[in-house]
Amino acid sequence: MTVKQQHNLTAKMLKLLGLVGALGIAITTVACGNQNNVASESEANSQTNAVENVKPESIQVADVKPLAQELQGKPVLVDIYATWCSGCRKIKPALDALKQQYGDSVNFVVLDVTDKGTTETAEAKAQKLGLESFFEANKAKTATVGILNPDTGEVLKLFQKNPNKADYAEVLDSAIAAQKAS
Template sequence: MVANSHQKASASNDVSVSQLYACAGKDPCAGSSNSRSVGGPLARELQGKPVVVDIYASWCSACKNIEPTMSQLKQKYQGQAHFIVFDVSDKAKVSQSEARARQLGLGDFFDQNKSQTGSITIVNPEDGEILSQDRNNSNLSDSTSVLDNAISQR
């Protein structure tokens, strides 16, 4: 299990994505969770606000660790961000979450990240850019700084 793996991408960075992420654009790594995009714009219902995606499972200790952080984020950013929880606790919930992910334009992201329980991913809905992705990181300020920046750019 990866702990505190904070990854950020910057649009103003001169380094290409392929230089930053060895798997970018290469078929052998197509399933890599290092992709900096969910594959394109998200569903219309998610436009206008950053999207916070939580990959959750009832048996996941990392999920329990980040639960207070998610609760605080939901409270602080109510009405300013969309919050989506994909529950992967069992096969039935995985199927439900997969169907919902496809409806929201997050199908490829879900396929690549459904095993990354205890992760918080912040996505720009207009272009699908992953702004931040943390796993088992309960540090609230890591997510608030990304959300504050995303909201201020709207």
């Protein structure tokens, strides 16, 4: 093989490697996009920076019922989490601060959907805790945090990609006060 042929072969291999790398980045970007279809680039930018507060009445949960005994007496904060999710990393500091602030006054539940194995474990955990309906409705929506009433299983508030600790605290304070009043 001549030097020129070796150079051409090397150039082709580098080009192929670059294409494979670009394809890998594209696949990762799509997979980490939290499965949201975005109509335009401006909408994509606003979605990245926007905080979504989903109305609980818009949640389709078939069988709302009391949660497991171990969750009774305190509001339940459920985090749908994945290690590859940028939104999850964004809200983590707020959730960590809430755990410090509320301690044992709130039940914190993390359902990890990083991969097939962790999703299966999360599904079993959700079933054990009476959260199977919530999990089924939200398992594909990483960076989703729900605050639930343990007595009824009702979603009091559903947040998506919200890094604002005060928004969570407002709902938790109200839920704690309601628990004490009942």
